[in-house]
Amino acid sequence: MKRLTTLASIVGLGTALALFLSSGMSDVTAAVVGTGWGALIVVLARFAAVAWAGFGWYAVFPRGAGPTLRDCISLRFVREGINTLLPVAQVGGDLIGARLLTRRGTPGGMAGASMFVDLMTQAVTQLIFTVAGLLLLMQIAGDGPLVRTVAGGVLIAVPALGAFYVIQRRSGHRLIEAALSRFAAGREWRALGAIDVLYENLRRLYGNRAHVSAALLIHLAGWVAGTVEVWVALNAMGYPVSFVDALVIESLAQAVRGAAFVVPGAIGAQEGGLIALCALFGIPAEAALALSLVKRVADLAVGLPSLALWNVMERKSASVEPEGVAVVREGLGAIRARLGRRPAATPLAPAYGFSTVRGAAALSSDNETGALKKCA
Structure with missing residues (x-):
């Protein structure tokens, strides 16, 4: 995966450079300068959008059993920056982000489940946002190659999104459990038994339809509000597009970013x-590239402080290890020893037909604390 990401990054950089050179760097620079104070508004809008997404994450938690809104928002910035x-x-x-959430007192199973539910609600609302933009584009421009390309992408995204949901339900639980039990049987598997806790929390979160519905509405409103970036930037450059036109551009541009998830920053x-x-x-290429640059400025303005915040959080929590993490680490160490990555310890009596290692401890399936650190 790392090699694929590196190759995709090289191709993406080459493509972007070629586009900027073919459009004329001076023209693109002039268009960026033309945004003026509009660029600052775009940056502020991005900060507001990320904070709003943190509110959407907070909405999926049961009341009284989850983190504070402040924690969700701050960690949502960390997720965005990374x-x-x-x-x-x-x-x-x-x-x-989910692992850091456990450092703030949220049980590992709940933190991991909330991450999956939050990703699911974001993906569903982005699909709705994309379909809305596609329908508006069909009314504005009629049928065409671009419309058919986007429609084909939507047809691929729907079953993929369905599969992502199914794997979070009982059938996915059985599939993952069977795969892991073949790989790490015996007492080592008991150290990985926290997956039962994860799925138990997934059922709990998805079972609260009111909270899931609230998260869906919050994220959908966030996608629509993100249109402000395009609308403000283009109007500041002297291209008076309507909010509906800006919504079409933003919704389908976000779909392109989502499809290019392997490329860092798309x-x-x-x-x-x-x-x-x-x-x-009717907007020329140099203005479109200027719009992209303004969005990149917002990426950096939000992302760099978020990475700094991540570093601070890691330093603060480095000396505080959640209870049970050492047990999980011992179980994972036993698995690595069995695979030959380091010498195995002196074997004791066999358990469940497999030998264990001296000093290894079992992790009960209902012990949530620290479970997510293993996953992350």
Whole structure:
């Protein structure tokens, strides 16, 4: 995966550079300068959007059994910074955010389940947002190659999204449990038994339909509000687009970013997508690239402080290890020893038909604390 991400980054950088050179760097620079104070509004809108997404994450938790709103918002910024600026295929930040949530007192199973539910609600609302933009585009421009391309992407996304939901339910539980039990049988498997706790919390969160519905509405409103970035930037550059036109551009540009999840920051894909979308509304390539640059400025303005915040959080929590993490680490150490990555300890009596290691401890399936650290 790391090699694929690196290769995709190189291709994306080359594509973006070629687009900027072909459009004329001076023209693109002039368009960026033309945004003026509009660029600052875009940055402020991005800060508000990330904070709002943190509110959407907070909404999935049962009242009185989850973190504070402040924790969800601050960790949502950490997730955003990691996913946007680091080569983690836009998922590493979510795992790290959930792990840091356990450092704030949220049980590991609940933190992990909330991450999956939050990702699911974001993906569903983004699909709705994309379909809305596609329908508006069909009314504005009629049928065409771009419409058919986006429609084909939606047809692929629907079953993929369905599979992501199914794997979080009972059938996915059995599949993952069977795979892991073959890989890490015996007492080592008991150290990984926290997956039962994860699925128990997933059932609990999805069972609260009111909270899931609230999260869906919050995230959908966030996607629509993100249209402000495009609307403000283009109008500041002297291209008076309507909010509906901006919504079409934003919704389909976000779909392009989502499809290019392997490329860090969707470099190259975002630029090419914005050029094609802006052309439908008579906006030249240099203005589309300027819009992309303004969005990149917002990425950096939000992402860099978020990475600094992550570093501070890691330092503060480095000396505080949740109860049960040592047990999980011992169980994982036994698995690595069995695979030959380091010498195995002196074997004791066999358990469940497999030998164990001296000093290994079992983790009860209802012990949530620290479970997610193993996953992350």
